[in-house]
Amino acid sequence: MNETNDNILNEVTQGDYKYGFVTDIDTETIPKGLNEDVVRLISAKKNEPEFMLEWRLKAFRHWQTLTMPTWAHLTIPEISYQDIIYYAAPKQQAKYASLDEVDPELLETFDKLGIPLNERNHLAGVAVDAVMDSISVKTTFRETLAEKGIIFCSMSEAIREHPDLVKKYLGSVVPSTDNFFAALNSAVFSDGSFCYVPKGIRCPMELSTYFRINAANTGQFERTLLIADEGAYVSYLEGCTAPQRDENQLHAAVVELVAMENAEIKYSTVQNWYPGNKEGKGGIYNFVTKRGICKGANSKISWTQVETGSAITWKYPSCILRGDNSSAEFYSVAVTNNHQQADTGTKMIHIGKNTRSRIVSKGISAGLSNNSYRGLVKVTRGAENARNFSQCDSLLLGSKCGSHTFPYLEVDNKTAKVEHEATTSKIGEDQIFYCNQRGISTEDAVGLIVNGYAREVLNQLPMEFAVEAQKLLAISLEGSVG
Amino acid sequence: MLTIKDLKASINGKEILKGINLQVNPGEVHAIMGPNGSGKSTLASVLTGRDYAEVTHGKVSFLGEDLLDMVPEDRARKGIFLSFQYPVEIPGVSMVNFLKTAINEHRKFKGLPALSASEFLKLMREKKEIVEISSNLTNRAVNEGFSGGEKKKNEIFQMALLEPKLSILDETDSGLDIDALRICANGVNKLKTAENATIVITHYQRLLDYIVPDFVHVLMNGQIVKSGTKELAYELEEKGYDWIKKEVFGTEDAQ
Numbered sequence: 001m002n003e004t005n006d007n008i009l010n011e012v013t014q015g016d017y018k019y020g021f022v023t024d025i026d027t028e029t030i031p032k033g034l035n036e037d038v039v040r041l042i043s044a045k046k047n048e049p050e051f052m053l054e055w056r057l058k059a060f061r062h063w064q065t066l067t068m069p070t071w072a073h074l075t076i077p078e079i080s081y082q083d084i085i086y087y088a089a090p091k092q093q094a095k096y097a098s099l100d101e102v103d104p105e106l107l108e109t110f111d112k113l114g115i116p117l118n119e120r121n122h123l124a125g126v127a128v129d130a131v132m133d134s135i136s137v138k139t140t141f142r143e144t145l146a147e148k149g150i151i152f153c154s155m156s157e158a159i160r161e162h163p164d165l166v167k168k169y170l171g172s173v174v175p176s177t178d179n180f181f182a183a184l185n186s187a188v189f190s191d192g193s194f195c196y197v198p199k200g201i202r203c204p205m206e207l208s209t210y211f212r213i214n215a216a217n218t219g220q221f222e223r224t225l226l227i228a229d230e231g232a233y234v235s236y237l238e239g240c241t242a243p244q245r246d247e248n249q250l251h252a253a254v255v256e257l258v259a260m261e262n263a264e265i266k267y268s269t270v271q272n273w274y275p276g277n278k279e280g281k282g283g284i285y286n287f288v289t290k291r292g293i294c295k296g297a298n299s300k301i302s303w304t305q306v307e308t309g310s311a312i313t314w315k316y317p318s319c320i321l322r323g324d325n326s327s328a329e330f331y332s333v334a335v336t337n338n339h340q341q342a343d344t345g346t347k348m349i350h351i352g353k354n355t356r357s358r359i360v361s362k363g364i365s366a367g368l369s370n371n372s373y374r375g376l377v378k379v380t381r382g383a384e385n386a387r388n389f390s391q392c393d394s395l396l397l398g399s400k401c402g403s404h405t406f407p408y409l410e411v412d413n414k415t416a417k418v419e420h421e422a423t424t425s426k427i428g429e430d431q432i433f434y435c436n437q438r439g440i441s442t443e444d445a446v447g448l449i450v451n452g453y454a455r456e457v458l459n460q461l462p463m464e465f466a467v468e469a470q471k472l473l474a475i476s477l478e479g480s481v482g
Numbered sequence: 483m484l485t486i487k488d489l490k491a492s493i494n495g496k497e498i499l500k501g502i503n504l505q506v507n508p509g510e511v512h513a514i515m516g517p518n519g520s521g522k523s524t525l526a527s528v529l530t531g532r533d534y535a536e537v538t539h540g541k542v543s544f545l546g547e548d549l550l551d552m553v554p555e556d557r558a559r560k561g562i563f564l565s566f567q568y569p570v571e572i573p574g575v576s577m578v579n580f581l582k583t584a585i586n587e588h589r590k591f592k593g594l595p596a597l598s599a600s601e602f603l604k605l606m607r608e609k610k611e612i613v614e615i616s617s618n619l620t621n622r623a624v625n626e627g628f629s630g631g632e633k634k635k636n637e638i639f640q641m642a643l644l645e646p647k648l649s650i651l652d653e654t655d656s657g658l659d660i661d662a663l664r665i666c667a668n669g670v671n672k673l674k675t676a677e678n679a680t681i682v683i684t685h686y687q688r689l690l691d692y693i694v695p696d697f698v699h700v701l702m703n704g705q706i707v708k709s710g711t712k713e714l715a716y717e718l719e720e721k722g723y724d725w726i727k728k729e730v731f732g733t734e735d736a737q
Contacts, residue, residue, distance in 0.1 A: 434572070
C-alpha cells in the first residue's frame with residue numbers, strides 16, 4: 001500500500017473505546033501488595049472453608065518460586081505485583097436477594113453495557129452472572145435453572161454451598177501450580193462463575209458471565225469452572241469491559257471445563273477489555289489460562305473467541321482429548337490495533353483413540369500492533385487415529401503492523417493425520433475501491449471485508465451475540481484502513 | 483451530464499492522459515476505443531476516483547458539480563457506475579449483504595429510508611431477470627469462485643440494482659463468450675432510458691454490434707484523436723488503428 005493509503009488507514013482506525021466510563025460507587029478495597037496475610041484475608045472475606053485457604057496458600061507458595069514466562073512474542077513492561085490491590089468489592093452485602101436491594105448505580109452500569117440484570121428486560125434465553133471487580137453482583141434465572149438441577153452461581157457461593165463439587169474439580173484441569181499466572185490466580189482469585197449441569201440435562205438457555213473491572217489500581221482474578229456431566233450440554237458466553245485509565249491493569253483469570261461422557265460444552269468469549277489509548281498508554285494486561293478436558297468418551301468441547309480488547313493478550317484456550325472419540329474445536333478471531341499486542345492460540349492434546357480437533361484462527365492486525373498465533377497439536381503414543389486440521393489466516397491492514405504464526409506439532413503415533421494451512425493477506429485496495437464504487441464508504445467497506453474474513457468464526461457464536469461481535473469488529477478497526 | 487475539459491492525469495509521474503475533452507448528454511451512448519496503453523482504463527479510474535492516477539490539469543463536471551472534488555463513494559451515490567474490467571472477489575461477504583449495504587447507502591444519500599430485508603429481496607428477484615443471473619450466484623460471496631462471464635453478468639446485475647445516471651463499462655466484453663456477451667449487452671440495453679447515459683470502453687467493435695453507440699471516440703496516446711459515429715468503429719475493425727496514427731501523427735509509431 002502506498003503512503004496515501006496508509007494515511008487513510010490511519011484515519012479509519014481511530015475509533016474510540018465505548019465502555020471507558022467509571023462507575024462512582026463505594027468500593028471496599030484492601031491495602032495493595034501481596035503476601036500470605038493478603039491471601040488469608042481474601043479467604044476470610046469470602047468465609048471460605050479451611051480446605052480453600054490451604055489450597056490458596058499452596059498456590060501462593062508455589063507462585064513465589066516462579067518467574068513470569070518470557071517465551072511469548074510480546075513486550076511486557078515490568079509488573080510490580082506489590083503495587084496491585086488484590087481485592088476490591090462494591091460495598092453492600094455480598095449477594096442481593098432481589099434487584100431492589102442492588103445499588104441503582106450498579107444496575108445502571110450493567111444497563112449501559114447492554115447487560116440488564118432485570119430478568120424481564122433481559123435478552124430472551126440468556127442467564128447472566130455479573131461480576132464487578134472482585135465479586136459477583138447478581139446471577140439471573142437461577143430458579144429456572146435450578147428446576148432442572150443446574151447449578152449456576154458465583155464461585156464464592158459454590159465454594160460455600162457445593163464444596164464437594166468444588167473440591168473434586170477445582171484445579172483438576174488447570175492445577176494451581178500450572179504456570180505463573182494460574183498460580184497467582186489460584187492464590188488470590190476472588191470470584192467468578194460456577195456451573196454444573198447434571199447427567200442427561202440439556203441446559204435450556206445460554207449461560208453468560210459478564211466481567212467488569214471498575215476500581216483503580218486493582219487486579220481482576222476470576223475463576224470459572226464448568227462441569228457437564230454425562231450426556232449434558234451447555235453453551236456459555238463471557239464478555240468483559242473496563243474503564244479507560246492511564247495505568248495498566250492486570251487481569252489473570254483461569255477457566256476450567258470438564259466434559260464427561262457424551263457431554264458437550266460450547267464456550268464463547270467476546271473479549272473487549274480496554275485496549276489502551278492510541279499512543280499505547282493504559283489498557284488491560286489479559287493473561288489468562290483456559291483449558292478444558294474431554295474426560296469421557298464421545299465428549300466435545302468447543303472454544304470460540306473474539307478478541308478485540310486488552311493492551312496485551314496472552315491466552316491459549318486448550319483441550320485435553322482424553323476420552324475415546326472425543327472432539328475439540330478452537331475458533332478464534334483476534335484483532336489488534338494501534339499498540340496492542342496479542343499472543344494467542346490453542347493447544348490440542350490428543351490422548352484418547354479416534355480423537356479429532358479443529359483449529360480455525362483468524363488474526364487481524366492494524367496500526368502498529370503485533371498479532372501472533374501460537375498453537376500446539378500433540379498426539380500422544382496411545383492416540384490411535386487422531387485427526388487434526390488447523391487453519392491459521394492473517395490479515396494485515398497497513399504496513400506497520402506485524403503478524404506471526406508459531407505452530408508446534410508433536411506427533412508420537414504413526415496413525416495420526418495432522419494438517420496445517422496458513423495464509424497471510426493484506427486487505428486489498430482493490431476490494432475497498434470496489435465497495436467505494438458501489439457507494440460504500442471506506443470505513444464501512446473495512447467492516448464488511450473484515451467480517452467476511454472472520455465469518456467462519458463468527459458463525460460459531462450464539463446468535464444473540466453474533467451481531468454484537470460483528471459490530472465490535474468494525475468498531476475496533478474504526479479509523480484504520482484505506 | 484458529463485463534461486470533461488482538457489483533462490490531464492499522470493501515474494507515477496508519467497503523463498497518461500494528455501488533454502481529454504468530452505461531452506456526454508442524457509440518453510447518449512459513447513464508445514471509447516483505442517489500442518492497449520492508450521489511456522482508456524486510466525480515464526475510467528479518474529472519473530470514478532481511483533487514486534493511483536493523479537489529475538494534473540483540467541476539469542470534470544457531472545450534473546453541474548465538480549466531480550474531481552468528490553470522494554469515490556459520493557461519485558457512486560451521485561450516479562456514476564463502473565462495470566469493472568476485473569471485478570474483485572470479497573471472500574465471506576455475501577452478495578445479499580454487500581448489495582443491500584450498497585443500495586441503502588444510495589438511498590440514505592438521497593434521503594430515502596432503508597429497504598427492509600424483504601423489500602430488498604423482492605427488488606433483487608426483479609433485477610435478476612434482466613441479466614439472467616441465477617440464484618446460486620447471488621447466494622454466494624461477492625464474485626467468489628465466479629467464472630469470467632459470471633463476474634461480468636454480476637456487474638450488469640449491480641448496475642440494474644443501483645440504477646446509475648452514467649454507466650462506464652470498462653472492457654465488459656473481455657473474456658466473454660458470445661452468449662454471455664449477448665446477455666450482458668441486452669441487460670445494458672434494457673436499462674437504457676432517455677435520462678441516463680453510457681460510456682462503453684472497448685478494444686473491439688464486437689460489443690458495439692449489441693450496444694449501439696451514438697458516438698465513437700478513438701483514444702490514442704492519451705488524447706481523443708478522432709470522433710465519429712458507429713461507422714468509425716467498423717472502419718477501425720477493418721483497418722486497425724495504424725491508419726489513424728498515420729493520419730493524426732503522420733507516422734505509424736506515435737509514442
